[in-house]
Amino acid sequence: MLTAVSPKSGRIREIKRIQNSLVLVSDAGMTEITPVASSIVRIRYTVRDSFSETERPGVICEERYNGWDHKDEDGKVSVLMPELILQVDKSCGSITYTDHSGKILMSERPRMAREFEEFETFRLDGKPRTRVIETADGRKEVLDDPEKVPAGKSFHIRYNFVPGDEDLYGFGQQEKGFASLRGRTLYIHQGNRKIAVPMFVSTAGYGILTDAYSPMVFHDDENGAYIYTESDQELVQYFIAGPMNEVIAGYRHLTGKAALLPRWAFGYVQSQERYESQAEILDTVARSREQGIGMDCIVLDWISWKDGEWGQKSYDPSRFPAPKEMIDKLHEQHVHFMISIWPTMAENTDDHKEFAEKGLLLPVNSAYNALDKRARALYFDQLRRTHFSYGTDAWWCDSSEPFTPEWGHKIRMEEGDQYRAFCEEAGLRMPYDKCNSYPLYHAMGIYENQRMVMDESRSFPQKRVCNLTRSAYTGQQRFGTVMWSGDTGASWETYRDQIAIGLHFSASGLPYWTMDIGAFFVKNGEQWYWDGKYDDTLDNKGYCELYTRWYQFGAFLPMFRAHGTDCRREMWNFVGEFYDALKEANRLRYSLMPYIYSEAGKVWLKDRSLIRWLAFDFTGDLNCRNITDQFMFGESLMVCPVTSPMYYGEDGKALDIMDKTRRVYFPSGCDWYDLYTGRKYSGGTSEDVPAPLDKIPVFVREGGIVPMTEAAMSTEELSGGIIYKKFGEGPALYEMYVDAGDGYGYENGEYTVRTIEL
16 A cells, blocks of 8 residues: 655744844745845745855845844744734744734745755757747747756745735736736746746735746636746745835835836837838938928848848848948937847857857857856947947847747647747756746846946947847846837737736836737738738728727837838828828827826836836726726826727728727726816716727826927927926826936936926
């Protein structure tokens, strides 16, 4: 007969206060409780005899909070902090988190809250066979039957907790747009349309940051919830107590302030796949100026290099004969320049050879090893010699994962299979416990080395780092990054999903997010990802209507950017009523620039978020918790995108819909005012509001002040004359943030915050 082997006991048998930490020892493992701030505590747990010294680059806060005490009584160890109490059950080591009124914020599973399983990790051995495949996501180097050798021991870790009557948001970016994470299974790894961030917030008044760098799984069902970490030496988590907006501020306290983007980055960014020559870029800008279209940046997508020199950081001289002259001409027209750069470089390129000679590539791969500081320095040095010396203003770090094995398949892989394929592909080329962290290191290298080059050489002007990049991880907001949702397909369903997708990403603590207006793929193709629904593209009025509504939504995101393939994306390609509506949205964005930039300044200064679920500001209003098509933009604006067709069907034929309205819920606790007309709506009610093609419904919360100005063709050409529009009858206050708009003087106090009273 089989005999059960009893697990090691989790009963606490020793309690030690060591400096600013409380260490609890059981036969099963060791728990270290370290208060970091009055409402933030770090929990470390190991099954070994000592804690790990593993590098964890996401969290940079080294502060320790001394204003706490502990007591041991009635079978519990209590840690008492000003805004949080931890109660540890001595019989099993599980923790319950409460506020001082006794309200439970979150409780761990009573039995085996933390489960560990040791396993062997592997790395590539020798020179495995590889093959290069061409995808719409670039050239991919795929392993064939790799030989592996052991690389050390690690642990699979499962953390079990028991959610209450609450809703959860965050964990980065998934591919579908749902509201609360309750009842979901999420695979948290990097991908073309996925961004992994191991942070979530709860309407119960807390958030948890798991300070690990491998892929993860979040699962919630009727039996409870868990976070599964693919590989780590120990479990490290931060519990942050407080309302959700304060939890985000706590995340930034731990991981660093969000660097402020240059003011021009909040203007319109014109992109498409792709501008093929210097002449085409200059002609596009000239025509935009002729037609009075606001634009602050134009983007050069992939293949700026010579044919066959994938990823080389230089230009094809036959198409771009004078890149510095091109960029100078753009600057004369107050337009900035962004270029697509890749972590991969073909073997025949000079850039690749330089990395290979110094041993700074990932094993059996054409991508540079961003986890190595020397490689990060070399990568930017190559940029300095070419693009940065030419005057390039911003980077588009595409494919910053850089592994997307699902894109090598004709049909879509199941979610779990995608997760496993990513783990296997990335885990053989990077340390298994760092598989999710590549984009963090990649962004770190761009930011730190650009700033170092500017500081050391007067030949480079002081310009803020602006990096549009596809993936992110813990703390990446420090590095001037904007993330986007990858290569999506054109449909109303995808567009609706984008709203919730972006809000979950923002709820993960990183404030800057955008997407391809109109989707990247418009047509339907053979591969699973080429999944647009409009083969006749701009000849289909149904797509033109979809694009118009998508554009209006984009006008209320941190970065306002069009991009995609299959058809042109310049505004004049959309004719008649669509052109007029697009131009109206463009002008609205620029007229709101004083408000937008002021709110962005407070993202840095006060650790705020530009876009938020309604539940963040109206947590007590249960109706707000599952609204996926309305959101807060800055302090005062509620944006309500139109997410279904009103004029034309998918086939381009006119719809017989007379009522051009959409249903809006107005959160309780205040009244609301139409941004355009000033009409008042009562909080706690729903109404059908006008939504003609040329208007996106936007409302101002009672007491809001919105700084506005006359629209212009760039942020540099705004007149400076600001009108402060007040909404509501009582007195109102607004804090107006102003700085130079570029450079890093703001870090040294070169900014003003003026209180406007009306």
